[in-house]
Amino acid sequence: MSTGSTNKAIKEFIAEAEEILEKLNLDLCSLSFAEDGVDGAPDTINSLFRGAHSLKGLSGMFGFDDISELSHQLENLLDNLRLGRTDFSSAVSEVLFQSFDMLVLLVSSKGEGKETADQPDIAPVLAKLGNLFDGPAVESDDPLASGSIPSELLNVLTEYEEHRLRDNLKRGRTLLLVRASFSLDTFDQELAALTDLLKQYGELISTLPTSGDISERIGFQLMLGTEAALETVAADIGNDEYIEIVSISGKQAGSTKVEPEPVATAASESAVEEAPSSAVSEVKGKSSSDLSEDGGASLRSISRTVRVDIDKLDHLMNIVGDLVLAKSSIVQLSSQFKGAGEASLVSELHKASRGLERRLDELQGAVMDVRMVPVAQLFEKMTRIVRRVANELGKQIQLEISGSDTELDKLIVEDLTDPLVHIIRNAVDHGVETPQERERLGKPVRAKLELSATQKGNHVVIEVADDGSGIDLGRVKAKGIEKGLIRESDELSREDLLDLLFVPGFSTKDEVSELSGRGVGMDVVKNNISALSGMIELNSEAGRGTTVVITLPITLAIIKALVVTTGDRTYAIPINAVLETLMVEAAEIKTIERREVIELRQSTLPLLHLAEFFGLERKVGRPDRYFVAVVGLAERRMGIVVDGLVGQQDVVIKSLGASLAFVKGVAGAADLGNQQTVLVLDVGGLMSDALRGEGRLSV
Amino acid sequence: MTRKILIAEDSPTMRSLIASAITAEGDYDIIEAANGFEALRVLPRESIDLIITDINMPDINGLELISFLKKDERFRLTPLVIITTEGSERDRERGLALGADAYLVKPFNPDDLQQLVRRFLQ
Numbered sequence: 153m154s155t156g157s158t159n160k161a162i163k164e165f166i167a168e169a170e171e172i173l174e175k176l177n178l179d180l181c182s183l184s185f186a187e188d189g190v191d192g193a194p195d196t197i198n199s200l201f202r203g204a205h206s207l208k209g210l211s212g213m214f215g216f217d218d219i220s221e222l223s224h225q226l227e228n229l230l231d232n233l234r235l236g237r238t239d240f241s242s243a244v245s246e247v248l249f250q251s252f253d254m255l256v257l258l259v260s261s262k263g264e265g266k267e268t269a270d271q272p273d274i275a276p277v278l279a280k281l282g283n284l285f286d287g288p289a290v291e292s293d294d295p296l297a298s299g300s301i302p303s304e305l306l307n308v309l310t311e312y313e314e315h316r317l318r319d320n321l322k323r324g325r326t327l328l329l330v331r332a333s334f335s336l337d338t339f340d341q342e343l344a345a346l347t348d349l350l351k352q353y354g355e356l357i358s359t360l361p362t363s364g365d366i367s368e369r370i371g372f373q374l375m376l377g378t379e380a381a382l383e384t385v386a387a388d389i390g391n392d393e394y395i396e397i398v399s400i401s402g403k404q405a406g407s408t409k410v411e412p413e414p415v416a417t418a419a420s421e422s423a424v425e426e427a428p429s430s431a432v433s434e435v436k437g438k439s440s441s442d443l444s445e446d447g448g449a450s451l452r453s454i455s456r457t458v459r460v461d462i463d464k465l466d467h468l469m470n471i472v473g474d475l476v477l478a479k480s481s482i483v484q485l486s487s488q489f490k491g492a493g494e495a496s497l498v499s500e501l502h503k504a505s506r507g508l509e510r511r512l513d514e515l516q517g518a519v520m521d522v523r524m525v526p527v528a529q530l531f532e533k534m535t536r537i538v539r540r541v542a543n544e545l546g547k548q549i550q551l552e553i554s555g556s557d558t559e560l561d562k563l564i565v566e567d568l569t570d571p572l573v574h575i576i577r578n579a580v581d582h583g584v585e586t587p588q589e590r591e592r593l594g595k596p597v598r599a600k601l602e603l604s605a606t607q608k609g610n611h612v613v614i615e616v617a618d619d620g621s622g623i624d625l626g627r628v629k630a631k632g633i634e635k636g637l638i639r640e641s642d643e644l645s646r647e648d649l650l651d652l653l654f655v656p657g658f659s660t661k662d663e664v665s666e667l668s669g670r671g672v673g674m675d676v677v678k679n680n681i682s683a684l685s686g687m688i689e690l691n692s693e694a695g696r697g698t699t700v701v702i703t704l705p706i707t708l709a710i711i712k713a714l715v716v717t718t719g720d721r722t723y724a725i726p727i728n729a730v731l732e733t734l735m736v737e738a739a740e741i742k743t744i745e746r747r748e749v750i751e752l753r754q755s756t757l758p759l760l761h762l763a764e765f766f767g768l769e770r771k772v773g774r775p776d777r778y779f780v781a782v783v784g785l786a787e788r789r790m791g792i793v794v795d796g797l798v799g800q801q802d803v804v805i806k807s808l809g810a811s812l813a814f815v816k817g818v819a820g821a822a823d824l825g826n827q828q829t830v831l832v833l834d835v836g837g838l839m840s841d842a843l844r845g846e847g848r849l850s851v
Numbered sequence: 852m853t854r855k856i857l858i859a860e861d862s863p864t865m866r867s868l869i870a871s872a873i874t875a876e877g878d879y880d881i882i883e884a885a886n887g888f889e890a891l892r893v894l895p896r897e898s899i900d901l902i903i904t905d906i907n908m909p910d911i912n913g914l915e916l917i918s919f920l921k922k923d924e925r926f927r928l929t930p931l932v933i934i935t936t937e938g939s940e941r942d943r944e945r946g947l948a949l950g951a952d953a954y955l956v957k958p959f960n961p962d963d964l965q966q967l968v969r970r971f972l973q
Contacts, residue, residue, distance in 0.1 A: 161868075164863075164864045164867065165864055167864075168862060168863060168864040202907060202909070205907060205936060206861070206862050206865075208936060209862070209865060209936045209957040209958065210862060210864055210865060212936075212957060212958030213864075213865065213868055213957065213958040213959075220958075224937075224938075227938075228938075304918075307914075307918065307945065307948070307949060308912070308914040308915045308917075308918045308945070308949065309914070310906065310907065310912055310914060310942050310945075311939075311941050311942060313912070336892075336895055339891070339892070340888045340889075340891075340892060343888070344888075347910070358912075358915065359887075359910055359911050359915060360911075360915045360918060360919070361887070361891055361911060361915060361916070361918075361919035362919060362922070363919065363922060363923040363924075370891060370895075543863075
């Protein structure tokens with residue numbers, strides 16, 4: 153190898169070694185918090201073992217004998233721990249930490265290219281490691297010897313997995329075998345979802361792929377050691393013709409006899425057993441020992457959950473939406489009747505329509521609830537992206553995630569993926585400095601990236617905050633001038649400058665970076681967020697970092713809207729953005745810096761004339777008084793000036809389609825139920841356009 | 852036609868070391884998989900001429916992968932090499948028992964790997 157490629161290879165080594173060390177560190181910390189040490193955390197010990205194992209292999213390839221030797225000894229100790237040959241003690245814990253610290257030292261010394269003589273001495277740590285080895289524990293009764301578990305499954309277990317299997321049996325856990333088959337296109341996600349679900353119930357010991365009969369599908373056999381009842385797990389998995397679950401052993405703790413179970417029985421044909429929900433919850437509390445008597449014998453597929461195509465839910469939602477509209481018409485008619493006499497009939501009709509309204513609200517809520525998913529999965533994806541990008545760029549990042557259980561409409565979560573990936577890449581690529589640079593600046597070498605979700609009323613706020621270099625406003629300004637977006641003489645606020653970043657074609661990096669670039673800018677991100685009726689804001693402080701705040705409605709399907717008129721047009725404003733409505737005398741409107749504003753409770757509220765924004769012609773001159781809908785998203789406030797307020801109504805937003813997606817200030821169209829279709833305002837878009845000032849930037 | 856080699860290995864550095872040793876030997880198409888999942892996704896779509904796999908991988912381990920491949924008509928005859936670390940004799944033996952065609956011990960000598968590739972692909 154030439155020196156250049158050697159250097160590159162060593163860099164690669166260091167990057168991966170550091171990643172392994174980081175994982176080791178996390179595992180060690182969580183181990184020290186685990187109440188019952190190793191017994192409570194087999195996964196952690198195994199993860200530690202795998203880390204040491206990888207590091208050994210890796211350093212061996214590069215001829216770093218000291219790292220290789222130390223990780224080899226560490227691996228031996230961890231192997232004994234995970235296979236139950238050595239007991240976990242505080243002495244073990246201490247040596248684990250010491251070995252880890254030494255590995256960190258060694259790896260960083262390789263990065264600095266120190267001479268051999270300057271390398272840290274590993275002998276003391278090695279000696280301590282050596283002192284800990286016990287002889288292998290004698291396996292008395294081998295629970296695997298009874299032959300109840302198909303050899304097909306046993307033969308593919310690694311030594312560790314075999315140990316885990318034994319351990320599960322010794323603890324009297326039930327072994328469940330889940331057979332599932334998935335479409336080749338989606339099997340990885342579906343298998344991951346199933347795996348996550350199963351892990352909630354116990355330890356997933358192995359995952360064996362099997363060839364299906366149909367070539368478009370792939371099968372898996374997953375072995376789960378659990379204390380939960382077969383019914384409970386089955387119920388959680390739900391009714392899926394491609395998933396079946398059987399018990400392959402359920403034995404009393406301490407007993408070595410494993411009840412053999414017929415693995416494949418005809419029971420799969422009579423798959424769906426009746427399981428009233430009450431029965432299922434009863435079973436939940438049962439211990440695994442009950443199972444060998446009743447539960448293990450049959451192959452059951454008991455359903456409490458159903459996987460549904462989101463399109464079907466959309467359809468359902470549309471029907472609910474139409475019902476909501478139909479209800480509105482009835483309510484309207486009933487109030488018209490009121491004026492026309494027939495008091496008793498009207499009162500009956502009124503009662504009936506109120507009843508209908510309540511039930512509809514419930515139905516709408518229930519359907520909506522089905523669409524809600526936690527953002528956890530989305531955040532999980534981001535974790536991987538942060539790790540990969542940081543790795544590629546040689547940056548060290550600690551990702552802190554909060555609010556993963558916050559729920560959002562499934563469709564919003566999906567559409568949020570791309571913008572969020574872009575923002576996160578930006579943060580890692582442009583925001584966070586290299587470790588060297590951070591050290592020079594006196595910052596912690598490891599940068600912090602926070603990803604959080606919080607629900608605020610009908611909105612969910614997602615924040616991405618880094619403690620990197622922040623946005624250089626001077627450069628933004630220079631670039632803005634160069635691109636002809638602003639003039640040298642313009643006095644622009646921080647906000648105005650930051651908003652420049654959202655203008656199409658604007659980018660502060662002179663060279664489009666391989667990662668963040670690809671011709672997609674923040675303007676696209678902003679459009680994507682606007683399409684979700686959301687809003688995106690940037691806060692940045694030079695040297696301190698950047699925070700991107702995305703505010704999104706919880707759902708898009710049905711919303712309450714304030715219906716307003718201006719000129720001869722009618723528009724709908726999503727009510728969740730409306731804070732209050734005001735009536736304002738024309739004389740109260742002042743002009744400050746070419747912007748119309750009013751004073752509202754000691755603060756200045758900028759105004760936007762809807763008619764002017766959409767270029768509507770006025771029939772008469774300016775009226776004496778206006779109606780103002782005060783809207784707010786995140787921290788921003790603005791008044792939308794209209795001629796009249798019609799009232800509140802449920803509306804179903806329909807997209808305008810791709811061909812009209814460029815229309816500014818409009819989120820979609822809605823049917824008001826009386827055959828009248830109106831445009832729904834995109835409050836986020838309107839606000840950022842209006843608050844930017846002159847509209848000069850809205851190219 | 853360029854022969855295709857699939858490398859299933861969870862360490863990216865190890866993957867690239869294996870890949871560079873192979874490409875130094877000749878013109879091969881290398882397809883990398885970071886775990887058993889990815890290998891399973893790639894296999895039905897590409898016609899792979901040689902599979903090189905690690906044993907200790909999370910979720911779907913190398914043994915499970917071998918067991919699957921050697922039972923499937925489409926992949927049964929594709930030569931398969933396992934790469935394991937020193938000290939994993941038991942896992943290596945299991946791999947060979949499941950039908951792996953050869954093994955290599957990490958840290959491996961690039962010459963040995965090249966020799967194996969030649970043996971299976973020329």
